[in-house]
Amino acid sequence: MKYNSQSWGPGASEEEKSFRSFISNDPALSYFLEMGALRKNSKFSKEEIYKEPKFLAFISPYFESVYTAAVIRCFETRDTNLISDIAANPLLLDDAHKQSAFSTIEQFLAKRLKQLEFANNQIQSDGPIIPSELEEHTGIITICLLNYLPQDFQSIRTDFCKQIMTTVRLLISKDFSLALSIATNLRQLKCDAQATYDADNLYQTLVNANEKANAISASQGSSGGGQLSVWGIIGIILLIIKLILLFAR
Numbered sequence: 001m002k003y004n005s006q007s008w009g010p011g012a013s014e015e016e017k018s019f020r021s022f023i024s025n026d027p028a029l030s031y032f033l034e035m036g037a038l039r040k041n042s043k044f045s046k047e048e049i050y051k052e053p054k055f056l057a058f059i060s061p062y063f064e065s066v067y068t069a070a071v072i073r074c075f076e077t078r079d080t081n082l083i084s085d086i087a088a089n090p091l092l093l094d095d096a097h098k099q100s101a102f103s104t105i106e107q108f109l110a111k112r113l114k115q116l117e118f119a120n121n122q123i124q125s126d127g128p129i130i131p132s133e134l135e136e137h138t139g140i141i142t143i144c145l146l147n148y149l150p151q152d153f154q155s156i157r158t159d160f161c162k163q164i165m166t167t168v169r170l171l172i173s174k175d176f177s178l179a180l181s182i183a184t185n186l187r188q189l190k191c192d193a194q195a196t197y198d199a200d201n202l203y204q205t206l207v208n209a210n211e212k213a214n215a216i217s218a219s220q221g222s223s224g225g226g227q228l229s230v231w232g233i234i235g236i237i238l239l240i241i242k243l244i245l246l247f248a249r
Contacts, residue, residue, distance in 0.1 A: 003033040003062035019058045022047055028089070033059075036066050036073075038085040050092060060097035067093070068101045071149070072108050078141045080148070087148045102152055109146075109156050112137060116163050123170045131178055138164045140185045147190050158191040165195075165202055172206070180206045 003023075012020075023030050028042040049055050067086070074083040093101060116137040123129060136142065146157050164186050171179035183203040191199075 001061040056094040060094045063092045064097040064101045083148045158195045161191040161195040
């Protein structure tokens, strides 16, 4: 439902006129309702009426449509500035409209999760690895966007964490550098305690593997021996196989 500050119906009650007056006198809120965006670091006025059930019942139909569209647009355009400003302002929704808004956003995110799952299936089937496509679902910007969502989205953040860990594990033997990069970013995602622990453990395992590989490489460089080079390569391969077996459980 589109909010229009000029749409005063002839039958508007004094209560509605009062609500509209408060909105009109709040530059940040009126701009958000009419434009679907926020000026950088703008804040809604701290009006006590904004907490009242009657006011929330009035504004919710307008706020829900704008809020939902803005959040989804942030993911589509990778706009961390807008979602940061949205998160810093009150959520002017009653329970019913809040549930509706969150449900729509979760459905959108669930589709993105399916896209990541499809990409993982492609990797598992030895399909092409396209880093730019993986970045859209596993990169630090996506993680940042997910983190700005309210606590109610903890479950889907955890689902993303689990699916991204699958991505990392599949990449270990195919593109170790990319796997390590994704695992590093994943540590920033705010999810449940178990998923956080698993993500940290996965990251540390890859870091340890990378350090061992670098040590072997340095040893090869200092000795210059062909035989050591062969055994170094064998050691790296065995290490990768060990990682694959470890994370295939």
